[in-house]
Amino acid sequence: MKCGLVAADGAVLHRETRTTPRDAGARAVLDALLETVVELSQKAAADGHHVRAVGVVVPGIIDAGHGTVSAENLLWVNTPVRAEIQAALGPDHQVHLAHDVRAGGYAELRQGALRGTTNSLFLPLGTGIAAAMVVDGSLVSGDGYAGELGHTRFVHGEAAELCACGQYGCLETVASAAALARRYGARTGRVVDGAREVLELLADGDADAAIVWAEAQAALIDALVLYTTLVAPTRIAIGGGLVGAGETLLAPLRAGVHERLTFQREPEIVAAELGEEAGCLGAALLAWDRVTVDESGEPTE
């Protein structure tokens, strides 16, 4: 768990990382979250601050109406996260739940690589792949379901592998950091230390790394062309650990997308700027937005 205290202007006053006790079960994960929220509130008070709102983001499906979360990685199924936090903190705190990647995209939109855009995409390539879509000036929610570009099919025919989501040929099965490591291992019989090692092998001229990388790139280019055709972003920010590869990753994507587009508006393709902090910062910015909305007297959800 990445957590922090963030001022209204987006300044990060404190940050820390805690372990998620997934092995101890769903309730233990929730208790660890509640303990974190309470202790950070106490720290804020000790430092002379007053916590106005709590933003919690998770890799899962958020039901904003009911304040519940379903997240496979956290073992939660319709878990009433908002009510639990509210009970732990008292009623005078705003609690805002969001999807981690969408929150990361919001942080990139407000303070990072997507600043100034009204149509853009944040695509972090991590263990999995999800997207944060900015459309006509707003971060898309789709009632918590939108943005699953990682689970759209970009591998066809015999080559399509079964994805964890139950579909075949998902972008995530070839282009996530986890997929690069897994697929390199499957080709060579060697166990590699994550996508980073595959990228190092690639830089050293390893032929298998080049093939695995080329397959990932082809699917990513397909995905970016499709997204551009459907939603017309002016800028696409690639994030996640893989973006550490810099132009090795970005230059071929840019060239591949450029070559494929015909009538579409061509987006800039850039590296995300906020790194692993994006989700945590976005959680806070989304929570602060909620506070501002309330004080303006406008109705809240």
Next chain:
Amino acid sequence: MKCGLVAADGAVLHRETRTTPRDAGARAVLDALLETVVELSQKAAADGHHVRAVGVVVPGIIDAGHGTVSAENLLWVNTPVRAEIQAALGPDHQVHLAHDVRAGGYAELRQGALRGTTNSLFLPLGTGIAAAMVVDGSLVSGDGYAGELGHTRFVHGEAAELCACGQYGCLETVASAAALARRYGARTGRVVDGAREVLELLADGDADAAIVWAEAQAALIDALVLYTTLVAPTRIAIGGGLVGAGETLLAPLRAGVHERLTFQREPEIVAAELGEEAGCLGAALLAWDRVTVDESGEPTE
């Protein structure tokens, strides 16, 4: 050109159809539009009405900022349509330009099959295929570029045909009404009278019609699954001439999408309700929205 006079409540007071003099060139098309707008204004006045706003929708790319339109079918390239209409009618009329399919989707959202939805899709299968996307309660614009689902790739490998847009394997190359007729003709050497005849042959058990139809369905199912995964609609309204086939078209799409989805929220798949009137009605509704916005004193674009 489908045109009409529409009251503020959406009631259609008058409708008529005029020919588009495409063969006479870009200027002639524009002049025909201007003549239509002026004559309809005169008719409105003669009937005791006052035209407040003009909505014009075209199958092309609209630059809302500059009021210009590029539309291959009309031979227009950055044509200053808004300024021309404004000059023809005088400055006290609002003029609103929009994409024809998006306008049709807006009409379906306000008065048709998408009523009550906040995340939905209008997908007319006509000569071409474009989509109107409703996301988080709003019709997506993407600066005029969004919604080109017809020009995303759903045919792969050897089978992918060159599309008019310059890309290969676009949905439109297999699943538009024009594609059904063309592909049936290419398979059989017979000239058919449009997609309607292919559907009749299908109903009569024609094997070639069944193959052409199955290929269209497979691509459409792919497209609807992809759209559902990315944008999470609760309802999808299929429009255009092909929807006259009713459940012959819709039932296999519904079954195919249902079978493919795993974690996604399953959309209803229904027939659009407004038929060929949708674009014309949507043009008027969008124009009326502009009038209301102005009178509330809010800034306009």
